[in-house]
Amino acid sequence: MLLHRWVSFFPCRLWPLALLLLVPGISLAGGAEEGELRVVVIDPGHGGKDPGTHGRVAKEKDVVLSVGLKLGKLIEENFPKVKVVYTRKTDVFIELNRRAEIANEAKADLFISIHANSAPSHVRGAETFVMGLHTTKSNFEVAQRENAVITYESDYTRKYEGYDPHSPESFIIFSLIQNVFLNQSLEFASAVQRQFTDVLLRHDRGVKQAGFLVLYKSSMPSVLIELGFLTHRQEEKFLVSKEGQDKMARAIFTAFSDYKKVRDARAAAHKAREKAKAEEAAPSKPEPSKPAAKDGRRIEFRVQVATIRHPLGKGHRLRREFPRLLEEKDGPSYRYYSHRTASFDEAQRMLQQVQKTCPDAFLVVFEDGVRRK
Incomplete structure (x- = not known):
């Protein structure tokens, strides 16, 4: 009876999503065991027939592709043991669910989706999102705009289990399905924002949560980065320039490097604890102090x-x-x-x-x- 009343709160087309919340393994709080960071997926948003947002001269799909490729090159050059996977390396359209599938198939340890924003011309700044509840109208609008990409896909209501990018009801369910990697996602997102604001002195719009489909489908720590607003004249000028794209890629790379150090240290500490437990169980081996x-x-x-x-x-x-x-x-x-x-x-x-x-x-x-x- 309780289940019936709970599910009946949602429209019929969203029942499959609502039932997901009752499936073991779907968690409402972050926290998952980590290994070393060995595989990263870089997802330049939009592409092909989907240009994303635009400014006076720049298209989002072009700016984010350039930054994504520069970021990947920095990681490959500085961390040769880390495998870098791209959802796209050219101007092609990739469906949202396929982007997440690429990350899941690669068994990625981190998923970085890169985008640029739009708003009235006075709005500026960089922000980084993780999967979660929309706490403000502006967060909802950003997620709604990025998720609307699925309308370029055929039969998107079936693929996305009844999700409608124009329906607030859909956002309620998708926002509740926070994956178990929320803490790690927030950790990396905070590192990205620190680089944007402390080093590049970009206007700080902070780390936020919103219901992005591409993050919901990804089974690893995941963030969606909004580099800035192409509708702001100065930010568009910066983001379309080689210097600006180099700096943004370098900032994300530095955040990646910092996050990897901490994550790998946690993995090493976990191994050390497991080894100590095994040694404690064997009387002939002294426990390290x-x-x-x-x-x-x-x-x-x-x-x-x-x-x-x-x-x-x-x-x-x-x-x-x-x-x-x-x-x-x-x-x-x-x-x-x-x-x-x-x-x-x-x-x-x-x-x-x-x-x-x-x-x-x-x-x-x-x-x-x-x-x-």
């Missing part, structure tokens, strides 16, 4: 709370909040760490505490005092 890298080097975890261009003043809030704040100069920037420990579990607890006041804080791994690249 501290976590160590395979070659014997010592591992340290630090909670990074800020990266800025100028050193913090003595009375800054972070210095008051974290009396043991550690400063590290890295080229033109200064990095600040609130805590440091050799225990990954303790580092996780510290991070959760710090994120209550510094939501963008994240973990960094050091080996013998050197930040892991």
Whole structure:
């Protein structure tokens, strides 16, 4: 009876989607075991008969393809062991569900969908989305516009299980189906926004949640990046330029690099814990006193709370909040760490505490005092 009343709330065409929420494995909260990041899928949005949005001279499909290819090249050159898969490398139309299928078939560890935005001409800024609930009308409108791509496909109501891009009812269901990779998706999205705003000084529109079909269908940490607004004259000029596209690709790459370091460190720590459990079960093998890298080097975890261009003043809030704040100069920037420990579990607890006041804080791994690249 309870199931009947719950399903009857939705139109009949959405019942299959509503029932998905009751299937084991569909989670409403993020959290999944991770391995090392070995495969990334880059998804330049739109293409072919679907131009996406446009500015005075630029088409979204062209801008995002260029940035996507530049991003992939940076990853291939700097991380030769990482496999880079593209949903498209030329000006072709790829259906939304096929984009997600490509990522799933590749067993990707990260899915990056790249887009450009449109709005009234005064609106500007970069934003990064993960799958979730629309919290504002503007979030809903962005997702609605990107999802409307499916109208280029034949029989889209069957392919997308009754989804209608013009119906708010459809968004309610799709927004509820958050995958188990929400935390990891938010982590990478935050890293992207930090690069856009702290390094490139782009106007920050933040990390947001909305019901994007291409993210819903992807079975791995996934984000959708809106590089900026082609309807804003200065942003269009920047995004259509080689310099602008190079900078945006480099920013996403740096976020990818930072995310990979932390994720790989978590995977290594997980293996170390499993190994320690096995050694504990065998009396003849002593338990190591501290976590160590395979070659014997010592591992340290630090909670990074800020990266800025100028050193913090003595009375800054972070210095008051974290009396043991550690400063590290890295080229033109200064990095600040609130805590440091050799225990990954303790580092996780510290991070959760710090994120209550510094939501963008994240973990960094050091080996013998050197930040892991």
